[in-house]
Amino acid sequence: MLRTGLRSYINNFKGFRREVWILALITFINRAGTMVLPFLSKYLKENLHFTYGEVGWIMVAFGLGSMLGSWLGGKLTDKIGFYKIMIFSLFTSGILFFILQYITSFWGLCAGMFAIMTIADMFRPAMFVSLSVYAKPENRVRALTLVRLAVNLGFAAGPTLGGLIILGMGYQGLFWVDGSSCIIAILIFALTVKEKKRIPLAIGEKPAIIKPKSVYRDGPFWLLLFIIFIIAMVFFQIFTTLPLYHNEKFGLTEFQTGMLLSLNGLLVFLLEMPIVSRIEREKINKIKMISYGAWCLALGYYILLLDSWAVILVISIVLLTLAEIFAFPFSNAVALNRAPKGQEGQYMGLYTMSFSLAHIACSKTGLDIIAHFGYQTNWVVMGTLGMLAAICCIWLNRMLIAEKRIAA
Structure with a gap:
């Protein structure tokens, strides 16, 4: 019974193209590496000695940057393609995480968090569009689910790893590891996945006539x-x-x-x-x-x-x-x-x-x-x-x- 259940569970993960698995892998690496975020408010309050109000405003800048990045990533994905946006977003945000640890002023951190989240969250809409290209039409919902599983596993691993890094290297270590994980993830993607622009059609589906609408x-x-x-x-x-x-x-x-x-x-x-x-x-x-x-x-x-x-x-x-x-x-x-x-x-x-x-x-x-x-x-x-x-x-x-x- 147990073996049958396990086989049935594993069968749910079959049928994906290699590119979908690589997307799930880099998503896991990226999310596991995003270990600064669970400790960010603690870092701002205890290490940089900001007030609760100042921490709140820095987190608002974080959220606004995320919103702008999501919108900008979507617009640019349609104009120049998801592949370039994904590489730019993760590589640049990795560099910015290295720099962020040296910013300690209130206004500097507001601007820094806004900038880093604007660039980092350009990745998300581009990644979703990449799944529509690399996943088979009949597997797209399952491919989205696979990536969500990678996100959840990454978030589960991140705080534990982050706590160990703080104990061993201090908060500065978080920024180095977070930035490095972004760069490593996108290098794996760039080296193993080729850019592909055509969205595969389902069996019997005819190429659509593009009618742009607002x-x-x-x-x-x-x-x-x-x-x-x-x-x-x-x-x-x-x-x-x-x-x-x-x-x-x-x-x-x-x-x-x-x-x-x-x-x-x-x-x-x-x-x-x-x-x-x-x-x-x-x-x-x-x-x-x-x-x-x-x-x-x-x-x-x-x-x-x-x-x-x-x-x-x-x-x-x-x-x-x-x-x-x-x-x-x-x-x-x-x-x-x-x-x-x-x-x-x-x-x-x-x-x-x-x-x-x-x-x-x-x-x-x-x-x-x-x-x-x-x-x-x-x-x-x-x-x-x-x-x-x-x-x-x-x-x-x-x-x-x-x-x-x-x-x-």
């Missing part, structure tokens, strides 16, 4: 962005308000909270690819899957209202993980499939911007609600936002059905 007039796409912004903003509470709640309400240590968050990563690793493969084989509506994710998200926060039982923390993490598995890979695929040929970069740039904006809004919104009204009110608000996203999915599905009728 992404800013694509109503269904903007509704999708709104849905994803809400889902991401609510989901990211798992990294901001939930750890505080674990400690203040249930007295959990950092280690115990870390174990709960590790459960999220473990479940994603074990379940996401099999679930996505099954849904792809059965051709289930992707918008419906995003709506399931939104409902799981709502339940994951509503259940925290039953705060007399510590087991709800585990149930909540499981529900939030299911929300992540259902919502993120399929929304990614819908956004990529929505883009006309030659405009994939613009669409994926705006898609990744919605996550950057969600990061900015996440902690400020949740912490302000908790400060004024308490945790229970925050869980009600977050659960209700999850329900709003699910209702918007129904609206989006109807818009797409109507669009198909008009096209027919």
Whole structure:
């Protein structure tokens, strides 16, 4: 039984081109190397002695740079190609990480964080477009899932490695390792993957006649962005308000909270690819899957209202993980499939911007609600936002059905 289950799990990873595996590898190296980020606020507060307010503004500059980089990366990907953008982004951001350790002034760090995130996050829309080129059409959702697994594994490994480097080399070591990982990752990509511009067509699919259209007039796409912004903003509470709640309400240590968050990563690793493969084989509506994710998200926060039982923390993490598995890979695929040929970069740039904006809004919104009204009110608000996203999915599905009728 165990051997059959293992074989079935491994089969979900078959059928990818070599380039897709290399993209997953460099994503893992890059994300594992991004170990400065979990310790950034601690570094700014304890080593450089900034106030909480100053740390907050530096993190705002970080988020704004991420948004600009996502938009710029999308635009430039359509103009000069994903391959050049990926190489420029990772190589240059690697050099900038080396330089960042020598900047210690408040305004210098605001400018430095804005610049480095602008260049670093140009990589994301370009990488998504590269998957539309290197992955077979029938494997694109699974390819996106594979890269997401690489991101999750990288984020899981990064903080542990970062802590060891701080102990052995100090914070300066983080900047050297982070910059080096960016450069090593993109050198592997440049040496092993050749630039390819033609997007492969599915069997029986005819080459499309390119009809440029303004992404800013694509109503269904903007509704999708709104849905994803809400889902991401609510989901990211798992990294901001939930750890505080674990400690203040249930007295959990950092280690115990870390174990709960590790459960999220473990479940994603074990379940996401099999679930996505099954849904792809059965051709289930992707918008419906995003709506399931939104409902799981709502339940994951509503259940925290039953705060007399510590087991709800585990149930909540499981529900939030299911929300992540259902919502993120399929929304990614819908956004990529929505883009006309030659405009994939613009669409994926705006898609990744919605996550950057969600990061900015996440902690400020949740912490302000908790400060004024308490945790229970925050869980009600977050659960209700999850329900709003699910209702918007129904609206989006109807818009797409109507669009198909008009096209027919």
